[in-house]
Amino acid sequence: MTITKTKPAKTGYHNLCPGCGHGVIVRLIAEVFEELGVEKEAVVLGVGCSCTATPAFGAMDRFQAAHGRGTATATAIKRCRPEITLFTYQGDGDAYVIGLSETVNAAYRNENFVAVVINNNNFGMTGGQMSWTTMPGQVTETSIHGRDCGYTGEPFHLPEIISEIRGFHPAYVARGAVYDVKSINQTKKMLKNAFQAQLNNEGFSLVEILSPCPTNWHMTPLQCKEHIEDEIVKEYPLGELKVRKGEEG
Ligand SMILES: Cc1ncc(C[n+]2csc(CCOP(=O)(O)OP(=O)(O)O)c2C)c(N)n1
Ligand code: SF4
Numbered sequence: 253m254t255i256t257k258t259k260p261a262k263t264g265y266h267n268l269c270p271g272c273g274h275g276v277i278v279r280l281i282a283e284v285f286e287e288l289g290v291e292k293e294a295v296v297l298g299v300g301c302s303c304t305a306t307p308a309f310g311a312m313d314r315f316q317a318a319h320g321r322g323t324a325t326a327t328a329i330k331r332c333r334p335e336i337t338l339f340t341y342q343g344d345g346d347a348y349v350i351g352l353s354e355t356v357n358a359a360y361r362n363e364n365f366v367a368v369v370i371n372n373n374n375f376g377m378t379g380g381q382m383s384w385t386t387m388p389g390q391v392t393e394t395s396i397h398g399r400d401c402g403y404t405g406e407p408f409h410l411p412e413i414i415s416e417i418r419g420f421h422p423a424y425v426a427r428g429a430v431y432d433v434k435s436i437n438q439t440k441k442m443l444k445n446a447f448q449a450q451l452n453n454e455g456f457s458l459v460e461i462l463s464p465c466p467t468n469w470h471m472t473p474l475q476c477k478e479h480i481e482d483e484i485v486k487e488y489p490l491g492e493l494k495v496r497k498g499e500e501g
C-alpha cells in the first residue's frame with residue numbers, strides 16, 4: 253500500500269453540488285492532518301455523497317466500504333495496521349440508519365479510529381429521501397407532506413446515545429457544523445481533538461457535522477446557512493458531548 257502525505261494544497265477536485273458542505277469538511281480534515289504532522293492516513297468511505305466526494309481526498313489512501321459497513325471495515329484495517337491514522341467518512345443514512353449496528357458496535361468496543369458523519373438530514377445521493385435525522389415537518393421524497401414524527405419516530409441523536417449510555421466509553425464525541433466561519437473553525441478544533449485522541453491511542457471518536465444540502469433541501473446556499481443556524485441547531489445542538497480524558501472542565 254502506498255501512503256503519501258496529504259496537504260490541503262494537494263486535496264483533489266470535487267464534483268459535488270454548489271453550496272454542498274462536503275468540500276469544506278474534506279479540506280478541514282486535510283488541514284488537521286498537516287497540523288498534526290500525520291504522514292500515513294487513510295479514509296474508509298461510505299456509500300452516498302461521501303463517495304461523490306472521493307476525488308476531494310486527493311492523495312489520501314481510500315477504501316470503499318459497502319453501504320453502512322464503514323466502521324466495521326475500519327475496525328479491520330485499524331486492527332491490522334495500527335500505524336495508519338484512519339477515519340470513516342459517511343453520511344447520516346449510511347452511519348446511523350443502514351449502518352447503525354456497525355457504528356454503535358465500533359463505539360461500544362472503543363475502536364481506535366475517528367468516525368466523521370455528515371448529517372444533512374436526508375439520503376442525499378439517491379435524491380433526498382427521509383433519514384432518521386430528518387427534521388420534524390421536513391418535506392423529502394418519502395415524507396411528501398413533511399415528516400410526521402408520530403408515524404416515523406423522532407429525529408435520531410447517535411452522538412448523545414454513545415456519550416450518555418452506560419457501558420460506552422468513547423474517547424471523544426462532538427457535533428459541529430459548516431455554515432459560517434465560526435462554526436467551521438469550531439468544527440476544525442473538534443476534528444483535531446478526535447485525531448489527536450487516535451494518535452494517543454485513546455480510542456473511538458465520533459464527530460457529527462451538520463452540513464448543507466442545497467439540492468435536496470431545495471434552498472439556495474444562503475438559505476441553507478440560515479436554516480442550519482435558525483432551525484437545525486435547535487434539534488442538533490453543537491458542542492462537545494464527550495471530552496477527552498484530562499480535558500474535562
Ligand atoms: C445496500 C444498499 N442499499 C441502498 C443503496 C442506495 N443508496 C445509495 S446512497 C444511499 C443514501 C445515502 O445517504 P447518506 O448516507 O445520508 O449520504 P448522503 O448521500 O446524504 O451524503 C442509498 C440509500 C445502496 N447503494 N446499497
Ligand atoms: S445531493 Fe446534497 S450532499 Fe449530495 S453533493 Fe449535492 S448538496 Fe451535497
